[in-house]
Amino acid sequence: MSEVPLKGQANETCAPGQPSDPKDPWDLVVLGGGTAGMVGAKTAARLGARVLLVERAQLGGDCLWTGCVPSKALLACAEAAAGARRGAPLGVEARQVGVDFAGVMSHVRGAIGHIAPEDSVEALQGSGVHVMLGTGTFTGPRRLDVDGRQVQFRQALLATGAAPALPPIPGLLESSPLTSDTIWALSELPGRLAVLGGGSIGCELGQAFSRLGSQVVLVEGADRILPREDEEAAAVVTDALTDDGVKVRTGVTVVQVVGSSGVGGALLLDDGSRVDFEHLLVAVGRSPRTRNLGLDASGIETDPRGFVVVDARLRTTNAHVWAAGDLTGHPQFTHLAGVHASTAATNAVLGLRRKVSLSAVPRVTFTHPEVAAVGLPTQRSRDGLQVRSWPDSHVDRAVAEGQTTGFTKLVTDRRGRILGATVVGPRAGETLAELTLAVRLGLTTRQLAGTTHPYPTFGDGPWNAVIANVQDQLTRPATAMVIRGLRTARRFVSRR
Numbered sequence: 001m002s003e004v005p006l007k008g009q010a011n012e013t014c015a016p017g018q019p020s021d022p023k024d025p026w027d028l029v030v031l032g033g034g035t036a037g038m039v040g041a042k043t044a045a046r047l048g049a050r051v052l053l054v055e056r057a058q059l060g061g062d063c064l065w066t067g068c069v070p071s072k073a074l075l076a077c078a079e080a081a082a083g084a085r086r087g088a089p090l091g092v093e094a095r096q097v098g099v100d101f102a103g104v105m106s107h108v109r110g111a112i113g114h115i116a117p118e119d120s121v122e123a124l125q126g127s128g129v130h131v132m133l134g135t136g137t138f139t140g141p142r143r144l145d146v147d148g149r150q151v152q153f154r155q156a157l158l159a160t161g162a163a164p165a166l167p168p169i170p171g172l173l174e175s176s177p178l179t180s181d182t183i184w185a186l187s188e189l190p191g192r193l194a195v196l197g198g199g200s201i202g203c204e205l206g207q208a209f210s211r212l213g214s215q216v217v218l219v220e221g222a223d224r225i226l227p228r229e230d231e232e233a234a235a236v237v238t239d240a241l242t243d244d245g246v247k248v249r250t251g252v253t254v255v256q257v258v259g260s261s262g263v264g265g266a267l268l269l270d271d272g273s274r275v276d277f278e279h280l281l282v283a284v285g286r287s288p289r290t291r292n293l294g295l296d297a298s299g300i301e302t303d304p305r306g307f308v309v310v311d312a313r314l315r316t317t318n319a320h321v322w323a324a325g326d327l328t329g330h331p332q333f334t335h336l337a338g339v340h341a342s343t344a345a346t347n348a349v350l351g352l353r354r355k356v357s358l359s360a361v362p363r364v365t366f367t368h369p370e371v372a373a374v375g376l377p378t379q380r381s382r383d384g385l386q387v388r389s390w391p392d393s394h395v396d397r398a399v400a401e402g403q404t405t406g407f408t409k410l411v412t413d414r415r416g417r418i419l420g421a422t423v424v425g426p427r428a429g430e431t432l433a434e435l436t437l438a439v440r441l442g443l444t445t446r447q448l449a450g451t452t453h454p455y456p457t458f459g460d461g462p463w464n465a466v467i468a469n470v471q472d473q474l475t476r477p478a479t480a481m482v483i484r485g486l487r488t489a490r491r492f493v494s495r496r
């Protein structure tokens with residue numbers, strides 16, 4: 001363990017070092033320096049608390065080193081290749097698209113390197129947070145051991161994240177599969193890549209590797225990929241993956257993996273078929289990093305899957321310990337980890353009772369086209385709720401770009417309040433922002449329809465969908481009668 005000392009007088013003022021008197025514990029000790037840990041620590045320091053953050057590896061966590069940043073950088077390379085290839089219908093022909101995998105990985109590392117200083121020890125110190133590098137374990141309700149050093153706290157924030165899950169399939173471990181933790185070390189593009197799991201990671205990385213030139217087979221146990229998303233959205237992505245050369249196999253179970261570490265192998269499926277691979281990527285979900293943390297010693301309970309049990313204020317079953325991010329069992333997103341952390345840190349340091357709400361947490365799968373969703377499912381109409389759809393084939397920007405497979409779907413109540421949305425299309429994640437605000441604030445389609453949107457943008461999809469919903473409302477018998485009455489009165493008045 002190495003302790004990183006604070007530098008400079010200014011830092012000393014805002015974040016004094018370890019209190020020398022053990023009866024004067026840290027106001028907040030944060031365990032884990034990923035998104036949740038860093039945001040929580042900075043929030044608490046900004047509120048004037050004396051904060052110690054303990055990280056066992058490197059600050060930045062999964063998002064920076066193995067998650068969002070490398071995956072989106074890889075996707076950008078893949079989109080550059082695919083964009084060059086799909087020029088023909090637009091009159092632009094690139095006869096041979098070459099991919100230099102070393103160059104791709106250099107871009108991926110470059111993106112990480114660009115962002116890393118913002119998540120560095122120095123940056124945290126500059127925000128008034130004391131950092132200790134080492135592995136933390138609870139040794140009591142208000143005590144931690146960090147590689148042999150005892151740390152006392154008034155409050156603690158647990159933010160140790162989650163790690164790729166490996167299902168108990170015979171032969172899987174022996175085949176040393178790749179996961180989202182290890183795939184970034186590849187130095188050569190896999191010739192044949194099998195991807196187990198058709199969720200966010202499987203779809204994003206499967207499509208990216210296929211666009212870069214790998215032969216990809218994606219194996220999903222459920223009857224469709226992206227099983228948590230709108231069925232039509234999943235169908236559009238299935239078609240897109242297929243167009244990009246991915247062989248999508250759904251509704252099949254892997255009964256055995258044959259082959260040994262590093263020399264390829266095969267998935268044996270329950271329908272008797274096999275999928276040969278050079279590399280296997282496993283992406284079937286992420287398990288909380290809650291083992292060997294001494295949670296029993298500190299009275300912190302976990303659920304049967306190992307996620308830390310929290311209340312709506314993110315307090316664990318130890319009244320002095322809070323939890324944030326992937327280890328809580330809430331949706332596993334960087335943006336939610338940040339919201340969690342600022343809420344939990346504020347509650348911990350100031351004794352407030354702020355709650356997190358999961359009703360308007362947006363999610364985006366960054367395939368091409370993207371699938372972005374928030375709020376209630378848009379799958380089908382339910383009692384008293386309407387679903388309104390608008391296809392990108394009627395969005396002028398999508399037509400101009402020759403990318404019309406997407407759509408916007410809204411679920412609204414009778415008053416036109418927007419309760420949920422799914423947007424599929426290029427940059428759907430950006431388009432979703434206003435719908436997220438609408439769901440969160442309970443805005444109506446009438447309010448959004450009355451807001452001028454710039455033309456021509458993909459934002460026309462949601463705008464046309466809300467306008468269509470308002471027009472639907474105008475056809476209701478009572479409203480139609482009022483309109484008829486006003487029109488008749490107007491005619492009468494203007495005749496005089």
Ligand SMILES: Cc1cc2nc3c(=O)[nH]c(=O)nc-3n(C[C@H](O)[C@H](O)[C@H](O)COP(=O)(O)OP(=O)(O)OC[C@H]3O[C@@H](n4cnc5c(N)ncnc54)[C@H](O)[C@@H]3O)c2cc1C
Nearest residue numbers: 032034035036056061062063067136161325326332333334
């Ligand atoms: C391939 C991939 C792509 C993703 N893409 C997106 C995306 O596009 N958008 C999005 O919102 N989310 C995305 N995610 C999810 C996102 O990365 C996570 O939700 C986010 O990183 C969770 O942050 P966290 O702080 O909870 O955990 P982590 O980032 O995992 O941080 C936990 C930290 O705790 C440390 N730690 C663990 N145990 C100890 C200990 N005992 N002592 C000290 N330190 C410890 C770890 O070293 C780590 O640094 C992606 C994930 C993956 C894998």
Ligand SMILES: NC(=O)c1ccc[n+]([C@@H]2O[C@H](COP(=O)([O-])OP(=O)(O)OC[C@H]3O[C@@H](n4cnc5c(N)ncnc54)[C@H](O)[C@@H]3O)[C@@H](O)[C@H]2O)c1
Nearest residue numbers: 167197198199200201202220221222283284285332364365
């Ligand atoms: N764009 C993003 O925001 C983004 C991107 C990547 C990851 N993430 C986060 O990381 C988490 C983990 O991603 P993930 O893709 O590993 O998990 P996931 O839960 O999104 O998807 C896992 C998929 O694997 C399937 N599956 C499970 N066991 C299987 C088996 N034995 N055989 C075949 N299929 C099986 C499931 O049906 C599911 O479709 C996500 O839930 C998400 O929160 C987010």
